[in-house]
Amino acid sequence: MQRRNFLKQSALAASALGISSTLHARKNEEIILGHHNKRYKLDTEWGKLDFSRYPVKDCHEMVQDSKGRILLLTNDTHNNVIIYDKKGKLITTWGKEYPGAHGLTLFNENGTEVLFICDNNRHQVIKTTLDGRVLMTLDYPKETGQYTKPEEYVPTETAIAANGDIYVADGYGKDFVIQYDSKGKYIRHFCGRGDTDAHVKNAHGVCIDTRDKNNPTLIVTSREQNAFKRYTTDGKYLNTIALPGAWVCRPVINGDHLYAAVLQSNAKQWKESGFITILDKDFKVVSNLAGTEPVYNNGALAEMQQSSPVFKYPHDVCIDDEQNIYVAQWNSGNVYPYKLKPVV
Numbered sequence: 001m002q003r004r005n006f007l008k009q010s011a012l013a014a015s016a017l018g019i020s021s022t023l024h025a026r027k028n029e030e031i032i033l034g035h036h037n038k039r040y041k042l043d044t045e046w047g048k049l050d051f052s053r054y055p056v057k058d059c060h061e062m063v064q065d066s067k068g069r070i071l072l073l074t075n076d077t078h079n080n081v082i083i084y085d086k087k088g089k090l091i092t093t094w095g096k097e098y099p100g101a102h103g104l105t106l107f108n109e110n111g112t113e114v115l116f117i118c119d120n121n122r123h124q125v126i127k128t129t130l131d132g133r134v135l136m137t138l139d140y141p142k143e144t145g146q147y148t149k150p151e152e153y154v155p156t157e158t159a160i161a162a163n164g165d166i167y168v169a170d171g172y173g174k175d176f177v178i179q180y181d182s183k184g185k186y187i188r189h190f191c192g193r194g195d196t197d198a199h200v201k202n203a204h205g206v207c208i209d210t211r212d213k214n215n216p217t218l219i220v221t222s223r224e225q226n227a228f229k230r231y232t233t234d235g236k237y238l239n240t241i242a243l244p245g246a247w248v249c250r251p252v253i254n255g256d257h258l259y260a261a262v263l264q265s266n267a268k269q270w271k272e273s274g275f276i277t278i279l280d281k282d283f284k285v286v287s288n289l290a291g292t293e294p295v296y297n298n299g300a301l302a303e304m305q306q307s308s309p310v311f312k313y314p315h316d317v318c319i320d321d322e323q324n325i326y327v328a329q330w331n332s333g334n335v336y337p338y339k340l341k342p343v344v
Helices: 002-023
Strands: 032-035 038-045 059-064 070-074 083-084 091-092 101-109 112-119 125-128 134-138 157-160 166-169 175-182 187-190 207-208 216-222 227-231 237-242 245-248 252-254 256-264 275-279 286-290 314-319 325-329 338-342
Touching: 038 125, 038 286, 059 101, 059 175, 070 101, 070 325, 101 157, 112 157, 157 207, 166 216, 187 227, 207 252, 216 237, 245 275, 252 314, 275 314
Parallel strands: 059 314
Antiparallel strands: 032 038, 032 286, 038 338, 059 070, 059 325, 070 083, 083 091, 101 112, 112 125, 125 134, 157 166, 166 175, 175 187, 207 216, 216 227, 227 237, 245 256, 252 256, 256 275, 256 314, 275 286, 314 325, 325 338
């Protein structure tokens, strides 16, 4: 019996060593992740820079601008925004005033691209130009009647509607989504932390889903519930998209698909167990990158979890104009973003 246990443990150790060896493979050795027609080749070297000059702390979010540049937001105040080309070459950096830099959203405002930065430490949302000039600052939403001081408000994400309305997710505060007009005037708030279907728990992300051009909706993360929740643009609850086992971050829509970083697997909380999930236009999971293959039983999705320790705590994804995926990670050893190239 003791020998059997020893052999079993030896086999497990060998398996773990094999996985570790794979992750430390030579640069030219392919690691393929994902399922079905959403499979990708991993490149862990893409975003690496001289750490002494361009350090990162947590790599929180990424977007691509109309020039094809990839913008990374980090909470390292040596350079809060790092701008790459698609090959991973550094273009420029800016920003030293965002110690809680967390959410990054790009919006085309009448032909001019602008950024919205959520800062956890400053308890503010800051609108800037692409080179960092401040255009507007939204302070804590006392107009809602739900907040008595800035510290109660910890915004994590924004989404901007076609008419310029701003939706702010207070993901680390009271879990409300606060809606403003384009000038920053308060309109309404909804969601909030609670136990009904219309409430959320950890409203970490928000996006506007315009895949149905005649019926845009909001998708809000409810990370602790392993779900996304859908609302009308005036805050009425529609339905829940259950993602068992997945602590999802913000939803990112590109084409017909929805992509999201999964911070961790529910079965292995705070054990560096993240992966990337991809849903089709019907909100069915079609691929998990470094996660278990999605399985549906009688229409219900089986619990998902990490299958390979490629990622630690992935926090966001950016899909570029060539369908490459860039992955920013939180609390993962100051690692620069990874790139995932589609396998044809």
